[in-house]
Amino acid sequence: MKRLRASLLIAPSAALIFLFIVLPYITVLVMSFRAPAEGQPYGEGFSLEGYTHFFNESYYAMSLPQTMFLGLLTTLVCLVLAYPVALHIAFASKRWRGFLYGIVLSPLLVGIVVRSYGWTILLGNSGVINSTLRNMGLIQKPLPLMYNDFGVVLALAHVFLPFMVLPLLSALQAMDPAITQAARSLGASRFTIFRRVTFPVSMPGVQSGCILVFVLAISSYVTPALVGGMRVKTTTLLVVDALIDQFQWPFGSAMALILAVSAGIVVLIFARLTRMKWT
Amino acid sequence: MTEVSLLSLVKSYGKSIALKGISLSVGHGEFVSLLGPSGCGKSTTLKCIAGFEDISDGKILFDNTDISRRLPEQRDIGMVFQSYALFPHMTVAQNLAFGLEMRRVPKSEIATRVARAMEMVQLTPYAERFPKALSGGQQQRVALARALVIEPAILLLDEPLANLDAKLRDEMRGFIRDLQKRVGITTIYVTHDQGEAMTMSDRVVVMFDGEIAQAAPPEEVYNHPASERVARFVGNANILDLAVTGKDAAGSDLALPGGGALRVDSPAPWANGRLRVMARPEQIALTDPGAGHLGGEISKRYFSGGHVEYHVDTQCGPLVVLGPTTQTVAEGQTVALAFDPARLWPIPDPKGPAQ
Amino acid sequence: MRLATPLLTFIRVSVYVFLLAPIVIVVLASLNAGNFLTFPPQGLSLRWFWTFLQNDVFIDAIIYSAVLALCATAVSLVIGTMAALYFVRHATREAEVVRVGMLLPLILPEILTAIALLFFFYEIGIGTEHQIALFTGHVLMTLPFVFLNVTTSLQGRDESVELAARTLGASRYTAFRRVTLPLIAPGLATGGIFAFIISFDTFGISFILKGAGSAPLPIQLYDYLRFNFTPEAAAVSTVSILLTLVLVTVSDLVFGRE
Numbered sequence: 001m002k003r004l005r006a007s008l009l010i011a012p013s014a015a016l017i018f019l020f021i022v023l024p025y026i027t028v029l030v031m032s033f034r035a036p037a038e039g040q041p042y043g044e045g046f047s048l049e050g051y052t053h054f055f056n057e058s059y060y061a062m063s064l065p066q067t068m069f070l071g072l073l074t075t076l077v078c079l080v081l082a083y084p085v086a087l088h089i090a091f092a093s094k095r096w097r098g099f100l101y102g103i104v105l106s107p108l109l110v111g112i113v114v115r116s117y118g119w120t121i122l123l124g125n126s127g128v129i130n131s132t133l134r135n136m137g138l139i140q141k142p143l144p145l146m147y148n149d150f151g152v153v154l155a156l157a158h159v160f161l162p163f164m165v166l167p168l169l170s171a172l173q174a175m176d177p178a179i180t181q182a183a184r185s186l187g188a189s190r191f192t193i194f195r196r197v198t199f200p201v202s203m204p205g206v207q208s209g210c211i212l213v214f215v216l217a218i219s220s221y222v223t224p225a226l227v228g229g230m231r232v233k234t235t236t237l238l239v240v241d242a243l244i245d246q247f248q249w250p251f252g253s254a255m256a257l258i259l260a261v262s263a264g265i266v267v268l269i270f271a272r273l274t275r276m277k278w279t
Numbered sequence: 280m281t282e283v284s285l286l287s288l289v290k291s292y293g294k295s296i297a298l299k300g301i302s303l304s305v306g307h308g309e310f311v312s313l314l315g316p317s318g319c320g321k322s323t324t325l326k327c328i329a330g331f332e333d334i335s336d337g338k339i340l341f342d343n344t345d346i347s348r349r350l351p352e353q354r355d356i357g358m359v360f361q362s363y364a365l366f367p368h369m370t371v372a373q374n375l376a377f378g379l380e381m382r383r384v385p386k387s388e389i390a391t392r393v394a395r396a397m398e399m400v401q402l403t404p405y406a407e408r409f410p411k412a413l414s415g416g417q418q419q420r421v422a423l424a425r426a427l428v429i430e431p432a433i434l435l436l437d438e439p440l441a442n443l444d445a446k447l448r449d450e451m452r453g454f455i456r457d458l459q460k461r462v463g464i465t466t467i468y469v470t471h472d473q474g475e476a477m478t479m480s481d482r483v484v485v486m487f488d489g490e491i492a493q494a495a496p497p498e499e500v501y502n503h504p505a506s507e508r509v510a511r512f513v514g515n516a517n518i519l520d521l522a523v524t525g526k527d528a529a530g531s532d533l534a535l536p537g538g539g540a541l542r543v544d545s546p547a548p549w550a551n552g553r554l555r556v557m558a559r560p561e562q563i564a565l566t567d568p569g570a571g572h573l574g575g576e577i578s579k580r581y582f583s584g585g586h587v588e589y590h591v592d593t594q595c596g597p598l599v600v601l602g603p604t605t606q607t608v609a610e611g612q613t614v615a616l617a618f619d620p621a622r623l624w625p626i627p628d629p630k631g632p633a634q
Numbered sequence: 635m636r637l638a639t640p641l642l643t644f645i646r647v648s649v650y651v652f653l654l655a656p657i658v659i660v661v662l663a664s665l666n667a668g669n670f671l672t673f674p675p676q677g678l679s680l681r682w683f684w685t686f687l688q689n690d691v692f693i694d695a696i697i698y699s700a701v702l703a704l705c706a707t708a709v710s711l712v713i714g715t716m717a718a719l720y721f722v723r724h725a726t727r728e729a730e731v732v733r734v735g736m737l738l739p740l741i742l743p744e745i746l747t748a749i750a751l752l753f754f755f756y757e758i759g760i761g762t763e764h765q766i767a768l769f770t771g772h773v774l775m776t777l778p779f780v781f782l783n784v785t786t787s788l789q790g791r792d793e794s795v796e797l798a799a800r801t802l803g804a805s806r807y808t809a810f811r812r813v814t815l816p817l818i819a820p821g822l823a824t825g826g827i828f829a830f831i832i833s834f835d836t837f838g839i840s841f842i843l844k845g846a847g848s849a850p851l852p853i854q855l856y857d858y859l860r861f862n863f864t865p866e867a868a869a870v871s872t873v874s875i876l877l878t879l880v881l882v883t884v885s886d887l888v889f890g891r892e
Contacts (some may be wrong), residue, residue, distance in 0.1 A: 007718035010732065012713040017735050020770050021742070024750030031753055041756075081649045090645050092734030103650050106672075109658050111835030113852040114871040118656025118861055119742045121663050121868070128659060161653060222837050222852075226859065235674065236745055243749055244842065253753075256746050331797055351800040352809075358801040368816045375813070378802030430801060559726035 032253035041249040050254030060238060060255065064262060070153060071218035072266075078155040078213045079163040086168035086205075087198075102166045112159060116226040120146060120157040123227065147229040155227040156217050163216060164209040171205025172198075196253065207274055211267050218263055235259045242264040280434040281326065281342050281465050282307055289336035290489075297323045299489040300337065305433075305482075308463045308599040312476035315486035316512070321469045324486075325435055328467065330354050331561065341432055350516070353380070357426030358435040358462075363367055363418045365410040371397070371421050372406040378429035396428035399458070416447045434459070434466040440475060446543065452478055473513045477501065482592060485509050485634070507626050512558045517558045517598045518626070531625070536594035539572035541620055549628040555625045564617045565589065565608055571615030580610050591616065657875065664868035679795030692870050695854040696877075702765075702850060703833035706772035707780075710829045711822065715778040722788040740778040747774065748842035750798075755843075762845035771839035776829035783828060787821020788814075823885045831878055 032050050037043030052194035065209045089100045107115055123130045129143040145151050169222075179201070183193045224234050235255060243252035283305040290298040296321045300367060300609050305311045326332040328339060330351035339347045344511050345353055375393045384392070395399065397403045400420040410418055426434060439455070440448045456479045459466050473584035476483045477497040484494040485505075493505035504510035507518060521541070525532040530544045533554060541558060567576060575593035582604070587599045589608065593616065608614060664683070668676035686692055714736075721732050739747060748771060755767040762768065795817070799809035840850040848858075851874060859867055 003724075006720060006724035009716040009724070011737060013717035013781075016713065016770075016773065016777070018737060020751060020754070021738050021747065024747070024754035025742075027753045027757055028750045030745070065688070081645075081652070084642055084645045085649050100650070103653055104659060106889055109831055109882065110660075110875055111852050111855075111871075112837050113835075113855050113859070114660060114874065115656050117855070117867060117871060118660045120859075121659050122656060158652060158656060161649075207761055215741070215743065221745050221747055221841070222856065226856070236743075240745065240842075243752075249753070252749070256749060260743070260746065320716075331800075350805075351797070352803045352805055354801075355803075358798065358803050360794040360798060362794050363793050364792060364798035366795060366799070366813055369778060377799065377804070381803035381808065425798075425802070431801075517861075533749075 012279055018091065020256050028253050031249055032257050034250040034252050036248060038097065050250040050252075052256070054255050054258055059233075060235075063233050063235045064258065065240055066232075067218050067236065067259065068262065068266060070149060070156070070224075070234060071214045071233075073149075073153050074156040075164075075210050075214045077153060078161050079210060081157065082161055082164035082168055082209065086165050086172055089165075090169055090172035093165075104162050107158060108162050112220075112222050113210040113226070115159055116155055116223045117253055119151065119158065119223075119227050123151045124155070138234055146227055148233045149232060152224050152228045152232050155223050156220060159220070160213045163212045167205040167206070167209040167212065168202060171202040175201050197249075203274065207271065210270065214267065214270075215263055218259065281464060282340075283433055283467065283551045284338075284340040285324070285328070285339040286340065286345075287336065288324065288327060288334055290320075290332060290336045297489050298327070300333075301486075301489075301491060303484060303491065303494060304469060307467055309346060310459055310466045310479060310481045312468045312480040312483050313486060314470055314483055314513075315492075316471060316478040319486040320489040321471075321486050322437060323489075323595070324387065325437055325467065325469050326432065327437055327615075328433075329356055329358055355429075356430060356435055357433070358429035359422045359426050359439045361420075361438040363410075363422040363439075363442075365418055365421055365425070367410055370407050370409055371402060375425050375428050378425065382429065387404065389395055392428055395587050396424040399427070400424040403593065404537055407499060415443050415589040416451060419443065419451060420454075420628055423458065427458075427464070432465070434464045436468045438470055439468075440472075441472070448475075455479065477513075483513075485512065502622070503624050504557065505627060506629060507555065507557075509623075510626065515560050515562065515583070517560065518555055519558065519595045520553055520555050520600075521595075523552055523554050535573050537574050541572060541618060541623065543620055543623050555626045557626055558598075558618055558622070560588070560599045561586075562619055562622045563598070564619075565591075565600055565602050565606065566615045566617050568613045568615050571617035573616045573618075575614055575616055577608055577610050577612050577614060578580060580608065644673070645876060648822050660871045661875065663865050664872040666865045666868070667863075668800075682865040684871070685780040685866050686869045686873065689831075689866070691854055692851070692866075693846050695851040696870075696873070698835050698848045699851040702769065703773055703830045706776050706833045707826050707829040709773050710776040710780045711826050714825065714829075715784050715818075715822065717777075718781050718784035718788055721785055723793065733783055735783045737778050739774040744775065744836070744838035748839045748849040752842050753840075765845055767838065767852050768845065768850075771843050772833045772836065775836050775839055776833050778827040779828035779832055780822075783821050783825030786858065787824075791817050823888070827882060827885050830881065834874070834878070836872070 031042065033048065034050075035045045035047045036040040036049055044164045085100075085104065089097055089104070092100060120127070123221055124130070125142040125146070127145070130139070133139045134142070167255060175198070180197055181192050183197045188196065218234070219236050221236055221240060224232050228234075228237075230237070234257065239252050239256045239259065242248045242255060246252075284302050285303045288298050288301040289296070301320070301324055301430065303311075304622060313324055315321045318320065323332060327334050328352075330346075330349060334347055337347075338345050341354070349520070357395055366377065369377065373398055374387050379389045379392060392404070396491075397406055400423055402417060402420055402424065403429065405413060405421075410421065413421065422439070436455070440451055443451060452475060468479065477500075480497060482494060483497050483500045485492045485500060492509050493500055495503075500513055504513060504516075507516075510516040510518065519535075521533040521535060523531050524534045524540070530542050531554060533541045533543060533556070535541060538548070541556075549555065566569070573593050573595060574587075575591040575598070577589050578592050578597070579590035583589040585604070587602045587604055587606070587608075589602060591598045591600055591614065598616065665678045665680070666676060666682070667867070717732070717736055721729060721736070725732050734741075751767055751771050751774075752762070755761055760766055768826075791814070794812050796809050799813045800806070804812060834850075835852060837852045837856070840853050844850065844853055851870070855867060855870055
């Protein structure tokens with residue numbers, strides 16, 4: 001009786017998630033095995049053509065390692081940038097903490113289109129950075145900051161940095177400050193404390209932050225589209241192109257699933273490599 | 280005033296059984312403590328009485344009315360929680376008024392009753408403060424007043440003193456006990472602190488592993504524990520395992536290692552022909568070697584203000600003795616221990632008395 | 635070690651600048667008097683805000699986005715709070731399943747979820763008509779944020795406060811309304827704000843699921859930016875940043891912070 005009444009609380013959300021997440025994903029899976037057709041999204045019967053097409057055409061196949069590379073690089077950049085900040089906020093005084101927290105969260109309050117757009121203003125050939133450098137006489141020709149991997153990774157790192165800082169921060173804040181004091185009393189230097197105590201203890205945060213950023217980065221659309229100017233081909237861009245512009249639903253679905261499975265494998269390998277026995 | 284009866288209360292969570300058939304009755308205006316280590320079922324019992332846990336089997340009666348199936352709000356109980364559970368967004372006065380509002384008491388009457396309750400717990404000047412602005416002890420008193428202002432049938436207290444510091448705790452013990460006597464309300468008090476249970480209760484119910492081990496007045500539980508486990512949980516206990524040399528209708532003769540002999544009032548030795556007797560530390564006296572019942576050597580001596588605690592190595596194992604501060608015995612000294620046969624308590628054989 | 639401290643400070647400050655730079659640049663660019671996005675700006679002016687105010691496409695898009703976000707937030711607030719209550723108060727063995735399930739829309743790639751929804755709605759014959767698919771997508775995207783915030787808020791609260799209300803004679807519903815709800819109000823507010831902003835800004839779902847006719851702001855902005863480089867886009871962005879800031883500040887003042 002009590003259980004029944006309680007389960008009414010979860011019923012609407014459960015129904016929503018099941019109907020509009022679980023079932024649709026199954027639809028994608030089924031769609032990827034459908035036969036392609038001309039003039040309509042998909043044809044009669046089933047085939048593996050969606051998958052074989054992807055691996056046979058190097059234009060598509062090569063986008064996969066390129067996407068993974070961009071994702072990993074973005075993750076690494078985020079981790080390196082986020083860690084000092086997370087440390088800073090975790091041990092900042094209460095008054096400062098709110099302010100710094102605000103700065104870290106600020107990109108989230110601004111739409112992803114606007115943020116990517118901001119980067120195009122900064123990185124473009126006549127953008128802020130290039131024109132400033134040129135005015136100072138440091139360069140003659142504009143530096144290629146946009147429409148390449150560099151610009152995309154930089155913009156992606158910006159877009160997803162909060163998703164790295166937040167898990168790191170919660171891991172660091174959950175840490176008992178007494179343990180670093182204990183390490184200190186045992187004679188460890190500050191660097192040693194970081195290497196032997198703080199960083200290992202924050203590993204769960206590092207793990208979830210990296211996984212989150214990696215998954216978000218490889219599946220992001222707007223940022224590579226705007227900052228990469230369609231010259232950086234990620235699999236996600238190709239998926240949307242196939243589905244929306246070319247109307248090839250089985251092929252697009254197969255490509256999306258290949259990307260998802262590849263991402264899953266990378267995440268699994270990462271989790272395996274950074275496995276912790278103590279958690 | 281209400282009488283509470285628990286009839287073979289059973290509470291199970293899937294396969295694990297938290298309460299294995301608790302039967303207890305609490306009389307009109309009685310103050311009963313449920314005492315035991317964490318996980319013994321004392322809090323579960325309280326939650327069942329309050330209605331926060333459905334019972335798996337058995338009955339709960341308030342004055343012969345079965346209330347086991349009633350919702351918490353229909354049981355007419357006052358409860359004080361370990362965390363006090365004051366409503367942080369309401370002032371002290373609003374906290375106190377809440378229960379009366381729920382009972383649709385007229386506004387004017389609410390005001391007078393709240394004022395009276397605040398006076399009762401000496402918090403009148405704090406009526407418009409929020410709980411956060413009060414000290415731990417004050418919050419505690421608000422919680423008490425909030426539970427009592429509705430004039431409930433029974434009062435339930437769930438480790439209410441656990442979050443207070445030692446000095447305040449002693450004060451609140453007396454405060455709660457006095458208030459309870461004045462109001463005359465039937466009270467069930469849950470605690471893991473045996474000192475609290477002893478000083479406050481009319482009756483102490485010791486619980487282990489979801490069962491009642493003993494339910495008796497504090498002196499009885501302390502001096503005549505029903506089992507070795509109760510003896511050890513309720514204060515410091517020296518247990519001596521002694522051979523029975525003779526027995527008659529009035530008692531048993533016991534032999535101590537080293538030639539001493541004792542006689543206790545006991546009907547029968549344990550099945551193995553021996554008897555386990557308990558002596559509390561303050562019931563043993565230190566005497567000169569040669570005198571007393573049992574020889575020993577002082578291994579540790581701790582001064583603790585009111586008395587001195589000695590750890591004595593004897594042939595019956597290490598024993599603890601409390602001595603007066605006027606007596607000075609050094610560590611390493613050889614002594615003898617004298618027992619008061621009238622106060623030695625033979626612990627009942629858990630397997631039943633041997634014939 | 636003495637050297638490490640200034641180096642660390644430098645890195646930290648750089649990261650904070652890095653985080654704020656694109657936003658600041660957008661706002662500065664919107665004040666540019668010239669016809670193109672250049673830096674330094676060719677004089678300051680509000681002319682691009684005027685241009686924007688006369689552009690029905692953007693005005694419509696902002697209103698459309700705001701209404702969509704309000705509706706999605708309202709639905710998410712109700713069902714997300716219910717789910718959070720279940721998760722914190724009642725879930726036992728299935729707690730982890732509930733948590734992961736509720737966070738799925740956040741964990742799964744948005745663009746893939748959008749595609750999945752598109753197929754699904756075509757399969758059941760609705761397609762992108764009547765904005766049903768778009769609205770469902772927005773509820774899904776906002777749900778995890780309500781759930782997370784309310785869950786945190788509930789977990790920070792002592793359940794015995796609610797139980798105390800019950801012993802004092804309040805029914806389950808009264809205890810929730812008089813005690814629990816006022817206490818988790820800041821969590822609800824934060825969750826609602828997050829939900830609104832996410833819905834207002836989300837791209838993938840809107841991009842794929844928008845039907846014919848009017849489209850949410852990020853889509854219109856994206857379409858515009860693919861072919862135009864005037865500071866009007868910066869003016870639109872600045873307005874949307876300001877809207878967000880106003881929303882956050884107001885709720886902060888009204889509900890206080892967690």
